[in-house]
Amino acid sequence: MTTTSTTTQAIRLGGPDGVLDPAEVAAFVHEQLGAQDLDGRSVCILVPDATRSCPLPLLLSAVHGALAGRATRSTTIVALGTHAPMSDDALARHLG
Incomplete structure (x- = not known):
């Protein structure tokens, strides 16, 4: 396995004084x-x-749109940590 080191910088969109348009x-x-x-x-x-x-539904929709036709597969993992498992219905509502 080869690993590479990259330096990334946080990029911010919007701020506390407004609401972002889905587009x-x-x-x-x-x-x-x-x-x-x-x-x-x-x-x-x-x-x-x-x-x-x-x-989350807005963000996942945007990610899906950006990956469509590029990534061969995407897997979404919900970070439950020590919290209770979520039912299928709860996951569907949460993920949109």
């Missing part, structure tokens, strides 16, 4: 993932469980 979110995610070498790769997406608040 802005999708464009941002598409731009960020478009800059990554993901063609033909399998991608793992780690998301928070229902104890954390975020627009």
Whole structure:
């Protein structure tokens, strides 16, 4: 296995004084993932469980749109940690 070291810098979109439009979110995610070498790769997406608040369906939709036709497979893992497992219905609502 070969590992490489890369330096990344956090990139921020928006701020506490406004609400992002879904199209802005999708464009941002598409731009960020478009800059990554993901063609033909399998991608793992780690998301928070229902104890954390975020627009997860919007984010996952944007990620899916950015990976469609590029990644050969995507797997989403819900980080439950020590929290109780989520039912299939709860997962469906949480992931959108």
